[in-house]
Amino acid sequence: MAPDGQTLAPNVYDAEPIPDAARAEIDRLLSSGDLFRYTAAEGAPVALLEQEFAELLGSRYALAVSSCSAALFLSLKALDLPRGAKVLIPAFTFAAVPSAVVHADCTPVLVEVGENYRIDIDDFSAKLPEADAVLISHMRGHTSDMDAIMTLSDAAGVPVVEDAAHSLGTTWHGRNIGTIGKVGCFSFQSYKLVNAGEGGIMITDDPELAARAIIMSGAYEQNWKKHPGLQNSFGHWQNKLPLYNLRMQNLSAAVIRPQLPEIARRVTDGRRNHDWVAAQLNATDWLVVPDALPPEDRAPDSIQFNLKGDWSDDQARAFQAAAKRRGITVQIFGLTEGNARAYWNWQFLGDLPDLPRTRAMLMRACDVRLPARLTEPELAYIAEAIISAAGDVKA
Numbered sequence: 001m002a003p004d005g006q007t008l009a010p011n012v013y014d015a016e017p018i019p020d021a022a023r024a025e026i027d028r029l030l031s032s033g034d035l036f037r038y039t040a041a042e043g044a045p046v047a048l049l050e051q052e053f054a055e056l057l058g059s060r061y062a063l064a065v066s067s068c069s070a071a072l073f074l075s076l077k078a079l080d081l082p083r084g085a086k087v088l089i090p091a092f093t094f095a096a097v098p099s100a101v102v103h104a105d106c107t108p109v110l111v112e113v114g115e116n117y118r119i120d121i122d123d124f125s126a127k128l129p130e131a132d133a134v135l136i137s138h139m140r141g142h143t144s145d146m147d148a149i150m151t152l153s154d155a156a157g158v159p160v161v162e163d164a165a166h167s168l169g170t171t172w173h174g175r176n177i178g179t180i181g182k183v184g185c186f187s188f189q190s191y192k193l194v195n196a197g198e199g200g201i202m203i204t205d206d207p208e209l210a211a212r213a214i215i216m217s218g219a220y221e222q223n224w225k226k227h228p229g230l231q232n233s234f235g236h237w238q239n240k241l242p243l244y245n246l247r248m249q250n251l252s253a254a255v256i257r258p259q260l261p262e263i264a265r266r267v268t269d270g271r272r273n274h275d276w277v278a279a280q281l282n283a284t285d286w287l288v289v290p291d292a293l294p295p296e297d298r299a300p301d302s303i304q305f306n307l308k309g310d311w312s313d314d315q316a317r318a319f320q321a322a323a324k325r326r327g328i329t330v331q332i333f334g335l336t337e338g339n340a341r342a343y344w345n346w347q348f349l350g351d352l353p354d355l356p357r358t359r360a361m362l363m364r365a366c367d368v369r370l371p372a373r374l375t376e377p378e379l380a381y382i383a384e385a386i387i388s389a390a391g392d393v394k395a
Helices: 021-032 045-057 068-078 096-103 121-130 146-156 207-218 231-237 250-282 313-325 356-362 376-394
Strands: 061-065 086-090 107-111 133-137 160-163 183-187 200-204 302-307 365-369
Touching: 021 250, 045 061, 045 200, 045 250, 061 068, 061 207, 068 096, 068 133, 068 160, 068 183, 068 200, 068 207, 086 096, 086 121, 096 107, 096 133, 107 121, 121 146, 133 146, 146 160, 200 207, 207 231, 250 302, 250 376, 313 376
Parallel strands: 086 107, 086 133, 133 160, 160 183
Antiparallel strands: 061 200, 183 200, 302 365
């Protein structure tokens, strides 16, 4: 409570505490100084994380790296695409995604995204014939129509990489997101479902792709022998690929591993919280939370909603300001200066296409953090603050 007796706005930025089980392992690592993933002959925390994560997702191989961006980059390099290869990406994603494509010596091709934050399948289909690969970002955990994407991509012989940074725990027809395409990439950055501050991991069932990615991640000399099951492939690729040194170190893995058993509970709590707030917002005349696609069971840790009806830019900014006065930060992607999720700010790409559907969505799409740890009174405060702020402008 504030000194005047009013309820304080909930803190939506702090992550859940790291489980106590991590402390003993961190103390052991600090005492030994054994922080490099390849020092131990076997059983290093990073190697154990890879094994556990692959089992959790139902994948054959996992490679833990320094970030999800590193995983995306390595995925594209492991696909052995030609220099300048065209990679389809959603026009609604984080700037790190087109950056990873550029870093891999490829060319991003932006695909329109609709009001429901998902790939426009007609635009995707029209641009697919020029593509060498597809990188689908499940942005903010919203799954595009993976049935259509995979059917079209498979027919064209184009590999699909899933950027599942926001989608750990989400399923599509009961299948884990990240296991549908050729590679799936996940994030352990602080605002994700599992928090290591920084870190990422990629999963695949393709042994050649896994071997190439492992070597390029920095498994130099004979260190690839500490990754089981790929010895013939490693022997073929050793010294034929560049080393980018994107390895995860043991302290990060020690922080991540005790959180893996917490994922199911966090998914359940996050979905409950999201759906409760969504019901409140959808009951108004001014706000709408787009429905999930039928095959999708999301694992949200934030909520996105659109300003419904006729809003001017000034009204949208006034809504943000009114929510801020109540202690709730509402990000409108297209109205936040320099926003890394607004494609027109990706000036490193040079000339940018005109994408009217995506632009219109970004100018009215709102984003509020909603971590799984929030209580019902905290959720009620957030929902009331958003609704009242909209009412200040539109009532």
